[in-house]
Every structure is written in C-alpha cells, then in structure tokens.
C-alpha cells in the first residue's frame with residue numbers, strides 16, 4: 001500500500017489549531033513554557049477523555065474477561081527492582097564534545113543535531129525513572145519513583161484481583177493513567193513527553209495459549225484504530241527483531257502510525273511470558289500463581305500486554321483527521337474525527353439571538369445533551385459558525401431558525417459533506433442515533 005502524503009506544514013497546522021482552538025497548550029506558557037510538557041484545554045480534555053472512553057469501552061466494559069484497576073503513581077523501589085526497571089530502563093546518553101548538548105545516542109545517527117559535530121563522549125546508561133522522596137525525612141527509606149508505566153500495578157495486584165473477582169485465565173486487568181519518563185529528547189509535540197497517559201492491559205493466559213492470544217491482541221488492537229477512523233494506509237505492524245526486544249519480552253509487535261516524520265510507534269503488543277509474575281513472586285515472597293481447581297494444576301500465567309499511549313493516540317487521531325478542502329470557493333480546515341472522538345458531537349446554532357430562537361435552542365440542547373456532547377454558538381454569521389465547528393471536528397450542526405417556530409423542525413448539517421436536511425424535532429434524536437450508529 002502506498003504511504004500517505006502530508007503537506008509539508010501539516011504538523012505545524014495541527015499544532016497551531018490545537019493551541020488556537022483549546023485542544024493542547026504548552027504548559028506554564030506564561031513563564032515561558034516548561035520542557036515539553038503540555039496542558040489539555042477545554043476541547044482537548046473532551047477529546048482525550050473520548051479516546052480513553054473508547055479504549056475502556058472496547059477493552060473493559062464490553063468484555064467479560066477484563067476488569068479495571070487504578071493503581072498508585074508513587075511507588076517503592078522494590079517494585080522497580082523486581083520489574084527490572086532500576087537496572088535496565090535506560091537509554092544511551094552521549095554529550096556532544098563541541099556544543100555540550102546531550103542526546104540519545106540511538107536517535108542521532110552519529111551527528112549532533114545542534115552543531116553537526118561527530119565527536120561524542122562514551123555512551124552511558126541513563127535511567128529514565130523520576131526519583132523523588134515520600135515523606136518529610138530524606139534517605140534511602142524515603143525513596144519513591146513516579147511509575148514509568150502503568151503495567152506494574154496490574155502485576156502487584158494480581159492476587160488481589162484473583163481473590164476479589166474469581167476470574168480465571170484467560171483474563172485481563174486494564175488501567176488508564178499517567179506515567180512519567182525522564183526522556184532525554186522529548187519532542188514532536190505530544191508524541192514523546194516526560195509526562196503522558198497510558199492505556200495498558202495485562203492479559204493472563206495459560207502458557208500454552210500465549211502465542212494464540214498474542215496474535216489475537218495484535219489483530220484486535222490494530223482493528224480498534226481502524227474502527228475509530230484512522231485510514232488503513234496510515235497503519236502498519238512492525239515485528240521487533242530478537243535483539244531489539246525489551247528485557248521482559250519474548251515477542252513484541254508495534255502498531256505503527258505514519259506520522260509527518262515517517263513510520264513510528266503508536267502502541268506495542270508484547271508477550272511478556274511469566275517474567276513479571278515470577279519476578280514479583282521472587283522479590284516479594286508472595287506466590288503469584290493460578291491454581292486450577294478443576295485440573296488440580298498450579299501454574300504461573302503468561303502475560304500478553306497491549307500497551308497504548310492515550311496522549312500519543314490523540315495526536316495520531318488529530319493528524320489523520322486534519323484536512324483542508326474547498327467549500328463555496330473558500331478553503332476550509334476540518335477535522336474528520338469519528339463522532340465518538342470529537343470534542344463536541346453536535347452544535348446547536350440558533351440563527352439569531354432572538355429570545356424565541358434561543359429558547360427553542362435550549363430545548364434542543366436539553367434533548368440531545370443526555371446522549372451527546374453539545375456545544376452552542378450564537379455569535380457571527382451561520383457560515384462562520386459552521387467553519388468554526390468544522391475546524392474542531394463537530395460532526396453535526398443543528399440550526400434552529402424562524403421556520404422552526406412554525407414547523408417544529410430543524411436543519412441538520414453534516415460536517416464532511418456539508419449536506420443539510422430538515423428534521424422534525426420529534427425525530428431528531430432518532431435521526432442522530434441512526435447517523436452515528438448509536439443503538
């Protein structure tokens with residue numbers, strides 16, 4: 001399949017739109033910004049929540065074999081000693097001998113991106129975990145880490161979840177939450193940041209079934225992005241070579257997305273074997289096994305892990321959705337977002353500020369508000385208001401006009417086609433449910 005083609009300024013336009021329309025702001029901007037951290041604005045928080053809800057719906061809510069968890073972010077060194085992160089969660093750090101800038105050796109092809117020099121110090125292993133202290137007394141006993149992945153919470157709670165839910169393999173524990181990595185070179189907007197959100201699921205299986213479930217989850221996760229509107233030519237699978245595998249992995253396949261800088265990781269699906277449960281069992285002294293009463297067999301389950309980034313996925317959805325086309329002889333920018341991801345799903349637009357129209361518009365907002373995220377906008381011409389909604393991806397605009405007062409009907413406009421249809425108010429919810437495929 002041919003690779004998609006981006007306009008040269010595609011990324012800049014998306015970053016600009018994200019800032020201008022309240023999706024994503026540089027953090028601490030009034031103080032000059034803070035090291036590749038970002039804040040999610042009124043529209044961004046809606047969209048990010050929609051991404052997470054879509055994941056939770058597919059991975060937990062609509063499955064009987066997966067349960068949820070929300071574990072602590074602050075964690076003791078013991079967890080990270082057992083997981084292998086204290087020893088191996090490192091990137092190779094080099095200093096440029098000319099300009100003294102620090103880089104991740106495996107990302108720069110031997111040339112300093114700042115000054116062009118080819119002379120570097122020897123690479124040293126730089127641990128990516130943020131270390132802090134818990135409580136008012138300093139010292140070894142107070143050391144804590146901000147988790148660099150959500151996964152370990154699922155392993156350390158394996159026995160708790162088994163006991164409280166009576167699940168048996170194959171079953172999964174899922175979690176969405178913040179993770180922190182002291183990345184040497186964060187960048188490309190929210191693609192790689194030091195504080196980000198992950199959506200991870202640890203799926204515990206009988207060892208003999210691991211290979212089958214590994215392939216099941218690769219296919220299932222790939223299909224999730226397609227279902228939410230990422231075109232097929234923007235996605236591919238990348239199987240990691242044996243020598244590139246993480247310390248815990250017996251096999252990893254990435255779902256890759258075609259970013260403006262090329263193919264790069266969106267999500268990783270790994271077969272972690274029995275590495276994690278065995279490590280935590282050895283280090284904690286607590287048995288982390290499954291006892292199958294029917295067969296009398298006791299075993300350590302293998303783990304298949306689909307690990308996605310919520311903030312990175314949101315960026316991919318934005319990049320794939322941004323389009324420009326021509327309407328009425330003018331260029332318009334639009335986000336062709338799936339309605340489930342759009343920050344606003346319907347905009348209700350009274351044609352004028354006359355109290356009768358605004359009153360009717362309020363009734364329409366109340367009618368739709370229980371099922372859809374609704375925005376209203378009364379300022380400027382209707383054409384300008386349509387453009388503003390197109391630009392933030394609102395799939396439907398409902399216009400309330402003077403005829404509405406007579407015929408109890410409204411005009412529904414489709415974002416992508418700009419087609420308009422007159423719909424009776426009594427049938428509006430049914431019409432939108434049909435359009436969005438909402439049962």
Ligand code: GAP
Nearest residue numbers: 149151191192193196266267268307308309312
């Ligand atoms: N538990 C396995 C794990 O954490 P990973 O490949 O390091 O695996 C999973 O991370 C996903 O988390 C990535 O595919 C990516 O979407 C997201 N992610 C990782 N590091 C990130 C960062 N610095 N900024 C934004 N997202 C990140």
